[in-house]
Amino acid sequence: MRHLPLLFLVILITSCTSQKKKEMPKYTNNLIHETSPYLLQHAHNPVNWYAWNDETLALAKKENKLILISIGYSSCHWCHVMEHESFENEEVAAVMNKNFINIKVDREERPDIDQIYMNAVQLITGRGGWPLNCIALPDGRPIWGGTYFPKKNWIDALTQLAKLYEETPKKAIEYAEKLTEGVKNSDLILKNNNQIDFKVSDLNLAVNEWKQRMDFDLGGKKGAPKFPMPNNYQFLLRYAVQAEDNEILNYVNTSLSNMAFGGMYDQIGGGFSRYSVDKKWHVPHFEKMLYDNGQLVSLYSEAYNATKNELYKNTVYQTLEFIERELTNKEGAFYSSLDADSTNTEGKLEEGAYYVWTKKELKLILGTDFKLFSDYYNINNYGFWEHENYVLIRKENTYEISKNHAISISELEEKVAIWQKKLLKERSKKNKPRLDDKSLTSWNALMLKGYINAYTVFNEKHFLDIAIKNATFIYTKQLQTNGNLNHSYKNGKSTINGYLEDYATVIDAYIALYEATFNEMWLNTAKQLTDYTFDHFFDLDSSMFYFTSNEDTNLITRKMEIEDNVIPASNSIMAKNLFKLSHYYSNSYYLKVSKQMLHNVKERALQYGSGYSNWLQLMADYSGDFYEIAIAGENALDKLQEINQKYIPNKLLAGNTKKSNVPLMEGRFTKNNTLIYICVDGACQLPENTTEKALNQLNVKF
Numbered sequence: 001m002r003h004l005p006l007l008f009l010v011i012l013i014t015s016c017t018s019q020k021k022k023e024m025p026k027y028t029n030n031l032i033h034e035t036s037p038y039l040l041q042h043a044h045n046p047v048n049w050y051a052w053n054d055e056t057l058a059l060a061k062k063e064n065k066l067i068l069i070s071i072g073y074s075s076c077h078w079c080h081v082m083e084h085e086s087f088e089n090e091e092v093a094a095v096m097n098k099n100f101i102n103i104k105v106d107r108e109e110r111p112d113i114d115q116i117y118m119n120a121v122q123l124i125t126g127r128g129g130w131p132l133n134c135i136a137l138p139d140g141r142p143i144w145g146g147t148y149f150p151k152k153n154w155i156d157a158l159t160q161l162a163k164l165y166e167e168t169p170k171k172a173i174e175y176a177e178k179l180t181e182g183v184k185n186s187d188l189i190l191k192n193n194n195q196i197d198f199k200v201s202d203l204n205l206a207v208n209e210w211k212q213r214m215d216f217d218l219g220g221k222k223g224a225p226k227f228p229m230p231n232n233y234q235f236l237l238r239y240a241v242q243a244e245d246n247e248i249l250n251y252v253n254t255s256l257s258n259m260a261f262g263g264m265y266d267q268i269g270g271g272f273s274r275y276s277v278d279k280k281w282h283v284p285h286f287e288k289m290l291y292d293n294g295q296l297v298s299l300y301s302e303a304y305n306a307t308k309n310e311l312y313k314n315t316v317y318q319t320l321e322f323i324e325r326e327l328t329n330k331e332g333a334f335y336s337s338l339d340a341d342s343t344n345t346e347g348k349l350e351e352g353a354y355y356v357w358t359k360k361e362l363k364l365i366l367g368t369d370f371k372l373f374s375d376y377y378n379i380n381n382y383g384f385w386e387h388e389n390y391v392l393i394r395k396e397n398t399y400e401i402s403k404n405h406a407i408s409i410s411e412l413e414e415k416v417a418i419w420q421k422k423l424l425k426e427r428s429k430k431n432k433p434r435l436d437d438k439s440l441t442s443w444n445a446l447m448l449k450g451y452i453n454a455y456t457v458f459n460e461k462h463f464l465d466i467a468i469k470n471a472t473f474i475y476t477k478q479l480q481t482n483g484n485l486n487h488s489y490k491n492g493k494s495t496i497n498g499y500l501e502d503y504a505t506v507i508d509a510y511i512a513l514y515e516a517t518f519n520e521m522w523l524n525t526a527k528q529l530t531d532y533t534f535d536h537f538f539d540l541d542s543s544m545f546y547f548t549s550n551e552d553t554n555l556i557t558r559k560m561e562i563e564d565n566v567i568p569a570s571n572s573i574m575a576k577n578l579f580k581l582s583h584y585y586s587n588s589y590y591l592k593v594s595k596q597m598l599h600n601v602k603e604r605a606l607q608y609g610s611g612y613s614n615w616l617q618l619m620a621d622y623s624g625d626f627y628e629i630a631i632a633g634e635n636a637l638d639k640l641q642e643i644n645q646k647y648i649p650n651k652l653l654a655g656n657t658k659k660s661n662v663p664l665m666e667g668r669f670t671k672n673n674t675l676i677y678i679c680v681d682g683a684c685q686l687p688e689n690t691t692e693k694a695l696n697q698l699n700v701k702f
Contacts (some may be wrong), residue, residue, distance in 0.1 A: 025044040026044070026046075027044050027045060027046045028043060028044055029042075029043060029044075029045065029047065029048050029049045029050075030048075030049060030050045030051065031043040031049045031050075031051060031104060032044075033051075034051050035438065035488075035490045035491060035493065035495070036074075036106040036108075036109050036438060036488075036490075037074045037434070037435075037436045037437060037438060038072060038073050038074040038079075038104075038106040038108075038109075038436070039051060039104055039106055041074060041083070042083065042087060042104050045083070045087045045088055045093065046087075046088070046089070046090050046093035046094075046097075047087050047092075047093045047096050047097065047102050048093075048096075048097045048102060049102050049103070049104045050101065050102065050103050050104070051103070051104065051105075052069075052103050052105050052110060052113055054554060056101065056103060057140065057554060059101055060101040060138040060139075061138045061139065063101065063138075064138055065099065065100055065101045065138060066099065066100050066101070066135055066136065066137065066138065066143075066161065066162070066165050066172075067100065067101050067103060067135070067136040067137070067138060067140065068096060068100035068101070068102045068103065068133070068134075068135055068158075069103050069105060069113070069117055069132075069133070069134045069135075069136060070087075070102070070103070070104055070105070070131060070132070070133050071104075071105040071106075071107050071113065071114050071117060071118075071130065071131065071132040071133075071134075072104075072105075072106070072107065072130045072131040072132070073106060073107050073108050073130065073337075073436070074106070074108075074336075074337065074339060074434065074436040075287035075288075075289070075336075075337040075338060075339040075340055075433075075434070075436060076130050076131065076287070076340075077285065077287070077340045077341060077351050078129075078130065078131060078147075078148045079130055079131040080341060080349065081148065082131050082148050082149065082154075085150065085151045086149070086151050086154050089151060091155070092151060092154060092155060095155055095158050095159060095162075096158065098162075099158065099161075099162035100135070100158070100162070101138075107130065107132070108336060108436075108438070108440060108443075109438070109440075109487070109488050109496060110496070111499060111501065111547075112499060112547060112548045112552070112555060112559075113555065114132065115547060115559050115561070116142075116183060116555060116556060116557065116559060117132060117134040117136075117142060117145065118132055119183045119186055119187075119559070120134055120142035120145055120179055120180075120182075120183050121134055121142075121145040121146060121147070123179060123182045123183065123186065124144065124145055124146070124179070125145070125146055125147075127147075128147065129147045129148075130147065131147060131148055132145070132147060133145055133146055133147065133149065135158075135161050136176070137172065137173065137176050139556075140554075140555070140556050141176035141177070141179070141180045141556055142176065142179050142180065142183070143161070143172050143175040143176045143179065144157075144161055144175070180556055180557070183556070183557060184556075184557045187559070187560065187562055187563070189542050189544050189560055189562060189600050189601070190542060190600070191541065191542050191543055191596070191600060192596075192599045192600045192602070194599075196595050196596070196599045198598070198602075198619050198622040198623045199623055200243070200623045200624060200702045202602070202606055202619065202623065203239060203243070203616060203619060203620060203623060203702075204243070205606050206605060206606045206607075206609040206612075206616055207236070207239060207243075207245075207248065207609060209606070209607065209608075209609060210609040210610055213610065214251055215279070216247075216250075216251055216254065217254075218254070218258055218279055218280055218281070219251065219254040219255030219256070219257070219258045219259065219281070220255050220258075220259075220279075220281070221610070222279075223279060224276070224277060224278050224279040225275050225276060225277050225278070225285075226264075226275060226276045226278070226279060226281055227274070227275040227566060228259055228264070228272060228275070228292060228296060228566075229566060229610065229613070230292075230295035230296050230298065230299040230566075231295070231564055231568045231613045231614045231617070232610055232613045233252050233255060233256065233299055233303075234298070234299055234302060234613070234617065235609075235613040235614070235616050235617045235620070236248055236251070236252050236613070237249075237252050237299075237302060237303060237306060237649075238617065238620060238649035238650075239616075239620065240252060241306055241647065241649065241700060241701075242620065242624060242649065242650065242700060242701050242702045243701075243702055244701060252303070253303075253307065253309070256299070256300065256303055256312065257309075257311060258280070258281050259272070259281055260300075260311055260312070260315045261281070261393065261394035261395065262276060262280065262281030262282055262284075262393055262394075263276065263281070263282045263283055263284055263383075263385075263391035263392060263393045264276040264281045264282070264284040265281075265315070266288070266322065266355065267377060267392040267393070267394070267420075268355075268392065268420050268423045268424050268427065269318075269322050269325075269326075269420075269424055269427070270315075270318030270319045270320075270321050270322035271288050271293050271318075271319050271322035271323070271326075272288065272292050272293055272296050272319070273285060273286050273287060273288055273292075273340075274287050274288070274289055274292060280393075281393075282383070282385075282391060282393050283352075283385050283391050284352075284391070285340055285351075286340040286341075286351055286352040286354075286355055286433075287337055287338065287339060287340040287433075288322075288337060288338040289336070289337045289443075290323075290327055290334050290335065290336055290337060290440075290443045290444075290446070290447055291442075291443045291446050291447075291566070291567055292566065293319055293322070293323060293327075293447065293450070294334075294443065294446035294447035294448070294449065294450040295446055295450065295566075295567070296315075296319065296450075297316055297319055297320060297323075297447075297450030297451070297453065297454055298449055298450045298453040298454075300312045300313075300315045300316045300319075301316050301450075301453040301454045301456075301457040301458070302453065302457070302647070302649075304316065304457060304458075305457045305644075305645070305646075305647040306647040311397075313458065316454050316458070317458075320450075320451070320454060320463065323447065324466065326338065326435075328466075329437075329439070331473050331477070332466070332469030332470045332472065332473045333439040333444060333470065333473045333477075333489060334439060334443065334444050334447045334470065335435060335436060335437045335438070335439060336436040336437070336438050336439065336440055336443060337435075337436045338432075338433045338434070338435055338436075339433040339434040339435075339436070340352065340433065341353070341433065341434075342354040342430065342431050342432060342433040342434075343431040344431075352385075352389075352391070353430070353431075354427065354430050354431070354432060354433050355391070355427075356385060356389040356390060356391055357379075357389065357390050357392070357423075358388045358389060358390070359374075359379055359388070359390065360388075361426075362374070362379060362390075365422055365423065365426055366419065366422070369415060369419065372401075372405055372407075372412075372415065373419055375396075375401060375404070375405070376394065376396075376401055376412075376416065377390075377392040377393065377394060378390075378392070378393050378394070378395055382395060398412055398413065437490065438488055438489065438490040439488070439489040439490065440487060440488055440489075441474060441478045441485055441486065441487055441488070441489070441498060441502040441505075441506060442487070442499070442501040442502045442504075442505045442506075442567075443505075444470060444473070444474060445474065445502070445505035445506045445508065445509040446505055446509075446567070447470070448467055448470045448471055448474070448509040448513070449505075449508060449509040449512050451463050451464075451466050451467035451470070452464075452467045452509065452512045452513055452516050453512070455467060455516055456515075456516050456644045457644065457645075459641055459644070464516065464517070467513060467516075468513070468517075471509065471510065471513055471522065474506060475525065477489055477494050478494055478498075478502075479525075479529075480494075483528065483529075483532045484497060484498060484532065484536070484549070484551075485498035485502045485503060485506060485529070486498055486502075487499060487502050497549055497551060497552055498549070499547055499548060499549075499570070500533065500537050500545050500546065500547050500548075500561065500570040500571070500574065501547070501561070501567070501570040501573075503529050503530075503532070503533045503537070503570075503574075504533075504570040504571075504573035504574045504577065505570075505573060506526075506529060507526045507529050507530055507573075507574075507577045507581075508573055508576070508577055510522040510523065510525055510526040510529075511523060511526050511577065511580055511581070514526070515652065515653040515654075516640075517637075518631075518636060518637065518640070518654075518655040518656055518657065520656075520660065520661065520662055523584060523662060526577070526581065527581060527584075527585060530577060530578070530581060530590075533545060533574065536549040536550050536551065537549060537550070539560075542560075542600065543593055543596040543597060543600065544560050544562075544571055544597055544600060545560065545570065545571055545574055546558045546559070546560055547559050547560060547561045547570060562601060562604075563604075563611045563612065564611055564612055564613050564614045564615065565611075568613075568614035569614065569615075571597060572601075572612070572614040572615045572618065573614065574597070575593075575594045575597040575598055575615070575618055576594075576614070576617065576618050576621075578590040578591070578593055578594035578597075579591065579594040579618060579621060579622075580652050582594065583628055583652055583664060584652070584654060584662055584663065584664050585662070585663050585664075586663045586664070594618070595622070598615060598618050598619060598622070601615055602619075605619065620649070620650070621650060623702065624650055624701075624702045625650060625680050625699060626650050626651070626652075626680065626681075627648070627650060627651040627652075627678055627679070627680055627698055628651070628652055628654065628664060628677075628678075628679040628680070629643060629648075629651050629652070629653050629654070629676065629677070629678060629694075630653075630654045630655065630664060630665060630668060630676070630677040630679065631643075631653070631654070631655035631656075631674065631675075631676050631677075632655065632656055632660075632665060632668035632669045632670065632674065632675055632677070633657070633669065633670065633673055633674025633675055634657050634671070634672070634674060635657075635674040636655040636656060636657050636674055637655070637657065638674075639655075639674055639676060639691055640653065640655060642691040643676075643691055643694075643695070646695060647700070648698060648700055649700070650700065651698075656668075656669055673689065674689060675687035675688065675689055676688050676689070676690075676691065676694035678694055678697040678698060685697050
């Protein structure tokens with residue numbers, strides 16, 4: 001009997017060990033050593049995946065195997081679908097492992113690889129998207145590609161390609177040569193040697209051309225899907241104000257109001273999804289991306305400053321609550337995204353499961369408030385999605401709802417706040433979408449600028465505190481001792497040599513932080529990073545910047561990012577940075593390069609404004625008066641707050657509360673007196689000691 005406990009212990013240990021063995025994954029590939037959440041999601045596929053690196057590329061050459069490059073990201077719904085159908089399937093894996101060196105790429109970590117093979121697939125098929133799948137020769141030159149493939153189509157295509165390379169390799173090489181040449185030549189920018197001239201009439205031309213594609217009833221672009229394009233509306237807002245164009249101003253307000261009312265905006269927890277699949281901004285593709293939310297906070301802050309629309313203010317505050325609650329770590333870094341999919345009540349991955357509601361659920365949670373709630377958030381045909389699910393969407397404003405229900409606005413707003421709190425609590429009991437917890441420098445910089453813009457407009461110190469913490473994270477963790485930025489950060493580890501987008505966005509954010517605080521460290525760091533980009537990214541022949549550093553050499557070509565997308569092109573951000581820094585540091589070379597860069601894309605921008613809207617912002621700076629507002633004196637920060645309450649898109653801000661080394665501020669500080677200088681093209685009017693008098697010297701309009 002004395003030995004029974006020992007025997008029981010042995011049985012227990014054996015049982016636990018057996019259970020652990022059962023739980024051990026059947027397959028583990030090389031991705032297990034990576035930090036990217038997307039790559040780790042594939043670490044137990046039967047496919048023998050590798051990461052993109054020199055060793056993998058050397059292996060492909062050594063074994064003379066075609067490379068299969070599969071690119072996606074962790075919150076991509078169709079990436080998950082293809083993984084489940086094909087990459088988790090042993091039959092598919094057998095074909096892939098036998099014939100290819102299989103490389104998985106996280107497009108967010110390696111946008112340089114994504115650029116090249118996306119370009120190749122677009123040349124082959126006329127379209128692109130994710131998952132992106134491309135087959136290349138052992139040296140990386142592409143021969144074939146596409147996006148999502150059902151299992152059978154995928155196996156058939158791979159079998160044919162393997163046969164092609166085995167039996168007629170010369171034909172495969174011919175394909176690769178032609179396609180690689182196409183990739184190298186696409187979006188090629190040549191230096192425009194015509195006379196440089198930017199006029200307001202050019203902007204009018206671009207906007208008039210653009211109007212044909214605007215949805216003046218619902219906002220955004222005509223048709224569906226509808227993407228929130230922040231830099232589009234930032235340009236159009238300033239254009240509307242400066243050109244006194246009420247039609248465009250109404251269009252911007254319609255777009256921003258419907259985006260904030262729509263299901264694309266999380267009505268309960270704040271924050272925007274990536275896009276809506278319909279034309280009324282209702283049903284989203286439910287993934288939430290940091291880069292969207294950072295830019296949209298900037299946009300809605302600026303729009304509030306221009307219009308004083310309370311909806312815009314509420315949208316900013318609620319979105320920043322979401323960012324702080326769900327996408328911020330203890331170091332002050334911002335995470336990348338939340339997945340579109342989450343596990344439903346039946347244990348299956350389902351798109352939007354975390355965010356949708358049934359009528360039955362809502363009645364149970366809200367009780368007697370359900371009728372009012374259902375009118376406010378359209379639990380009716382207008383808000384219905386599929387099965388029994390509703391995506392919350394607003395249609396009428398607070399005033400109309402309060403009038404229809406004979407309830408005061410303040411009482412209604414109180415109820416809305418209670419509903420949101422209740423539903424947020426209920427929602428937290430559901431399985432949460434997967435978090436991509438890597439921190440990307442460029443996306444962090446976009447969110448950083450969002451916080452800075454929110455602070456300058458709303459004077460909320462908490463926003464500034466978070467901004468400074470994040471700016472310090474980038475400075476201490478991502479800026480390396482030799483002057484370069486790294487692109488990614490996870491689990492205390494900074495990795496991947498930075499891209500132009502990292503430098504451009506950080507420089508932009510640091511300039512904005514200087515303008516908000518007058519702390520010269522941020523401006524000087526922006527200049528140091530700018531000089532680094534000239535050494536490692538600049539192309540003298542075209543007067544443009546490459547996307548990759550001259551230290552990164554294992555790609556088939558170097559590309560330039562020119563066209564503004566959801567995130568503005570890194571070249572357009574750099575051109576704007578150079579414009580501003582040329583003023584701060586009296587640097588004529590910066591100004592010359594900035595002008596030439598804009599001149600190089602001018603014709604494209606005038607023909608396709610929505611794809612060059614950040615460039616058009618710079619054109620607006622060159623076309624009308626652009627003001628240097630310099631504030632010198634002990635009360636400079638107080639004056640700055642007063643100036644920030646006015647929407648002035650055609651300005652930069654400089655200031656000091658003591659003697660300054662910034663050329664723009666030299667000789668302007670006087671003790672016991674705070675003066676505001678308004679200057680245009682180096683010509684300054686007499687300084688004023690009151691904000692009101694100084695602002696009277698400005699003309700915001702063209």
